Amino acid sequence: MRKLTLAAVVSACVFAGAVQAANPEAGKEKSRTCAACHGPDGNSAAADFPKLAGQHYDYLLKTLKDYKSGVRKNAIMAPQVANLNQRDIEDLAAYYSHQQGLVTRKNPYLVPKSH
């Protein structure tokens, strides 16, 4: 019983930590600059700017970190991410990953094409 309680407390803390770490609502507030190119919900209207809506959270994190570290170079993105801290990056990634947009269609070689 004691073990169970401990497990419950630990998992509650881990959960609370995860929720606190990335806040899509805060991300929405921080996304106003991004919206100019990527659209208000990450479904960009301009074909040169990638859609972010529905993208995986961890991929968005990686992308923003790579722009910030200079691993990925882009003249437009570099100055945008320069002032973002870890928390901002997590919030933005949470916001865009929660929007409706990009998907993964199943392997076209396993699913017959419907006409």
Place this chain on the structure above:
Amino acid sequence: MKTSSTSGLALAALALAAASVASPASAQAQASGNADTGRLKSSMCAGCHSIPGYKTAFPEVYHVPKIDGQHSAYIVSALKAYKSGERRHPSMRAVAASLSDQDMADLAAFYASGPAKSASR
């Protein structure tokens, strides 16, 4: 005379600005892609990008990006950046290196035909 040379300069500057703005659009129009052909060429992509929730194993672990519904112009530019080495990822570099401009255009057309919302304002 002074005014006309100034306006000539201004015109030249305008033309230059217009050309630099127009270049991304003209780059898009270079090769037009066919989604059905792209589907047939997507076997190399499908092993990662057509498995919902699939994660990379090397060199870092994260979900491979969703690309169904992405803009075709953006997919082409990403593939070109992988091919040139400007964007670094071992698997993507190898895959992109084997693709022609037409292959890229066809694959981009196929993935862009995915069901994502086209745009919102």
